[in-house]
Amino acid sequence: MVRYRLLVLTSVPIIITLFVLIGITFYWTVTYTWQNALMNVRADLAVAHHSMELLQKEQRMQLQSMVDSYDFQYRLRFDESSLSHWVRSESHQYNLDFIVLHPASALGEFSKQERRLLQEGKEQTFFQVLNQRELTALNPDLPARAQVPLLKENKIEQKGLVSRSLIPIFNNEGHLQWILDGGILLNNSTVLVDRIRDLVFASDTLPTGSIGTVTLFMNDVRISTNVPLDSKNLAGRAVGTRVSDEVSREVLKFGKVWVDRAYVYDSWYVSAYEPLRDINGEVIGMLYTGYLQWPLIKTFLTNIIELGIGIILVLVISGIVVYQGSRDLFLPIEKIYQVAKFVQMGFDRRVGKLDVYPDHELQILGNQFDTMLDQLEQRNQAIKQAALELEEKVEQRTHSLHHKTEELEQHIKLLNQARSKLVVSEKLAALGELTAGIAHEINNPLGVILGNVELIQFELGDNTVQVQEELDAIHAQIDRIRNITRSLLQYSRQGGVQNEVTWHHLNQIVEESLTLVRSGTKKLSITFVVELNAKCSVEVNRHQLLQVLVNLQMNGIHAMDDKGRLIIRTEDWIDEQGQSIGAIVRVIDHGCGIAKENLERIFDPFFTTRRSGTGLGLSVSQSLIEDIGGEITVESEVGQGTTFSVYLRQKASTSNDLDLLMMS
Template sequence: MRLTSLKSRLFISYVTIILTLGACILLLGYYVISIDIVGRAQKQVLTNLKGANTAYLAEIIRIGDALKIGDPADDIETLRQKMNLDYLYRVTAEEAAAGSNPIVRKVLEGGEGVGATRLISKDELAGMNSAVRARTNITILDTPMARPTSMKVLDTGMAKEYAIPIRDSAGKMTGVMYGGRIINQDYALVDRIKSIVFGQEVYESKPVGTVTIFQDDVRISTNVLTKEGQRAIGTRVSEQVYQWVVEEGKTWQDRAFVVTDWYRTAYEPIRDIEDRIVGILYVGVLELQFTDMSRQLLLVFVLVLILAAALGAALSFIMAGSISRPLTHMLDATQRISKGDLGHIITAEASIAELHELARAFNEMSARLEEREMNLQVSKQKIEESNKSYLELIGFVAHELKGLLASAIMNAYAIRDGFLGMINFKQKKAIDSITRNLDYLTATVKKFLNLSRIERGNLEINRTKIRLKEDILNPSLETFSKIFLDKRMKVQNSVQADFWIQVDADLMMIVANNLINNAAKYGFEDGQIRLTSKVEGNRVRVEVYNDGRPILEDAQKKLFRKFSRLDVPEKKTVKGSGLGLYITKQIVEAHGGRIWVEPTEKGNSFIFEFERGI
């Protein structure tokens, strides 16, 4: 791993934090600027849509004002031309009632003039002049994303129309006069609305705003130009906008690519006098002016951030040096302490309060370390002397007891077996108890002798070639056969016959005796003891299983400790020194192996593995 200095690491960390914060602030700034600009653009386009709607309705009202000023008795054609209308009709009250014009019927019902947008049928258009009919005949163009249609030509019209009542001298309504202008290809209308809403404003030689009127989903009047510079008459609105505006009657607002540029657009439904949606009013605001404004603000923001980051990096470099310098002195001091100069003191002053306190604490620690080292040396010498005395005592006592016990056991067995004369049943029972206790003491003395060897580090491995089953396990099983018989235990030795290993025979016998003895002592009466083995490469695994009380997980950690015995009910009746498994573990590990326990539902398996050595 590549190492870096504290100063470099601090500087890099500070710069990383600065850059991370700068990036976050930049993203936040970009988001805020974009949201603000987009919000302003969207608000503006909605305001423009309201203005366009107001201008459109004003056109209808202007027709009404012209009708109200004119004299209904004058020649109808003269009036039409004077009012600059595409059509003008005068009908009696009876004709009005029988007709299908909803605006005229509204006048009959209310007795007052009304105006609205109205669809003009093909039959009604037939009665108008040829110039008007030509304007309503619009070829429908294929438009991407528009809804499917089988129509090829639009042969109906849409008009802004107004109607007023005609009254006699007595004030009675005798008829209705109504007239209007066809919107289809009436470019003066959309240009006038555009002029009212947007003025003549342009941005980089491009119009800031555009206006379109749709009949159903077909553009019938617009100042949106195609790539060829022609008005985009006959193109259609997208299916998504159509569903939102015409079918659901909602106002749509979003950005859209209009011919050559992106625009912020808004669409709202155009309704007739009966509140049916017959078309769409659209306005679009050029997005380029807002994106340029956003880009300029963002550029200024980035420049400010870069300057702030550069200043922060310079301050970080200075700060990293002021922090790392005292720590460098401390590092030098720790290296000197590690080499044995425990009393070394830091003399350099730190300007940072925490580092100054750290240096003071370090000096205090150095002094205490020196004092503690001296105390430890004294304690170590005392411990070594005590441990030497302890090991000598264990070895001496165990050795002396071994000789005495050998003589006592021999005499006790001679008395029990009748070699020194016949004894009665009660005497034999007492002698049996004595021999059992002497056997236990002999085993305990052997364990203390082995413990003494282990503690002294004298556990030498003298490997010889032997058979695992015949030379180790079978003799060990024979040693404890009386316990198996008394507890009616079933013993199964499934270890492979004539399987040669190279180990210390005496030490491996201690391992086998400890494990098999524990299986016999702690196993249930009428239970099973199973010995199995497995070879994996150059390693041998031996398992000693007995039916018994499963060892809990917490108790497993204590199993192989010195002088440790499990707190189980059998502890009251089974004698033990707490050394057997500890010695077993040391012997197995000395053979390059390991030992562990695996509890099952009905008992425990003690498993040890070691190098075969052959």
């Protein structure tokens, strides 16, 4: 309807614009939200990094306060022998996992970088990975505390990651006298990561349902973390698990800061990683901060759904307003359209008065449309009157022409009959002369052949038994040639072939064809499988059917390259009501088959796929079978074989019968 077309034309641009705006808004929102999430987690990582620096600074200040204490200074001046033991015993008081006092003579145990800084009198704090022996030297309790079972690997990580501070102590002459060594073990330090998490993720800074996490890595193993083993129930800690290969490659191998979404143990987190380096700048671990991604996505999707619902409501309300507002415009247009439709169907309708004011454009259009319809009606009446007069004149002229046409058709018919008789007479006269000469020429050598065969039989005497079957076949074929020549002579004398269509049992003709084919294929590797199940007799020309069967069998042998199994099967032809129609002969070979594109052409004259073939065998066979009302069908599959089926009726329908049927 026009109403809805106009509504679509006015609404579609608005809808497209709104959806484009929705898409842009969605894109900007996703991009802004994700970038904001990455910026937040990057800031969280910076806070965690600063917290670690404060931790190390606090650790160094604790050691410095010990050096500046009265007890340390007193023992340094008056009781150096008890100083080392006293330092070790004070580690808990200063909230450190180990404090060791090394003499200056032990300077060689430290790395080159550490020795240089100590000799320059500089304090140093750094991260370091220590093995069991090195941990035991600092505190005998540290190796047991450092052990981290690796989940799903059935192994235990024995090394420990420590935050270590070294403070050089010089004597009055300015020579290095002592080295104060203290720090904390980061393995399994849940209090430390929870303290950093509380600093990084303050309350109400994350989406509802999300959790903030902080992790310390030694290489790629989580040695201290508050990432839960079950993010849904917030149960356990994922200590002893490994980081993903992607993060490990970027942070540990290339030493880069990695900020993106990451799969942390069992859930996706918005994550940030930075490398932890030792005093030589080598990456030995990572610091991680992150929070669950799903609550962020859930909040974002909720906002998008709310926005979408609001936009849909706006579209619905706008559509209703537009529809109601344009209804007064649509109704007159629809009335004009309906009138045009009725006029097209043959009814007499007019627009008349519309529900608008008289000077409205649509009312003027309606009046003009009515005027055009009135003029059209007048012209139609004039055309009908002229048509009636013309029809009367045409009828008079047609009646006159009809008589002339009948006379002309009668003359043409007589002329065609005379011409046809003349052509047939000339044709039969020429054909009679040719066939009589051909028949006599064939009979002369045939008599010689027959005489020689009889002479062979006479000369062989009793030995003719060995070749009796072949001799009988020769006699049968001589009789067949004589029948053909006799038919040619009859045709030349009487003007038509006397087809001897008589009742025959099909199985006898099939056996005779097999005798002929076997005699010509004795040297070939052909196995004949004969299944003669037909009980019905059929009305056929015996010689013609024999020719068709021999042709089909030889074609099957050629298709199998002169070796294989050829099946000849006869059966009764039964219709759907169970009544006997006639008999069927099937010739089945297991040769190369016939291509699909050639199946429709095999009965065409001169079509053949064999180099030595003429292309006439199947064409002639089809003609012979169709002349008696039968049918030849073919089924073939490339590479499997071909089945030719000859359908023969009990009562043959000869060409004379067909002519009589057409004349009637």
